[in-house]
Amino acid sequence: MSYAEEIERVAEECRRRSALLLDELEQINQRTADTSRELAEASATEMREFWSEHADELAKARAEAEERERLETEAREQREAIARSIAARKANRDVLPVDQEDEEAAFYQRETWLI
Template sequence: MVDYVAEVERLAEESLRRMSVLREELEEIKQETARRDQEFSANLATEMSQFWQEHAETEEAARAEAEEKERLEAEAREQREAIARSIAARKAHELVTPVDEDDDPEGEYYRRKSWLI
């Protein structure tokens, strides 16, 4: 006859032993992971510091180039807007009169219909 109580106790002890082994392995894995994390963090900080030191000049040059490009684009935009205003004024045949004096003798020069001399 089979002793079921002894068999259940044996299986329970075996399960507890295996659980204990697995817990120990899990704890070792946690410790190894923590060690590697600290090592990785230290290496990353060092490498990032070196990277920024090496690329500081490149970053500054890129920033200066971007600022110059932005300035040139603003100048070009201002020129295009001035040209567009000039063209619109010519198409509308608007007369330009001095603001300070309406009877200015030189004002006639600016109010003439044709600019061809």
């Protein structure tokens, strides 16, 4: 047997093994795709069942959350209104009349005229 024939035989064996490996990889990829599709369908079915079984609970929880948020908003608005009211009262209480700012008016408004 010549070297050329031996090299050709080895090359043919490599091509045959490569083809087998490629076929095996293709089968694995196909099985993986099939399994993935089956799992996705099963997962979607289970999710639909879960949502249908727990729809009432989820709707109740959503309504409670919305009510809690509404109450918190009302409470915050009330606190802000109270704070504005207090600030307005304080501002009106602490403002000096125009006469008290005048030095000459202070002379005539003194408590005692005894010097």
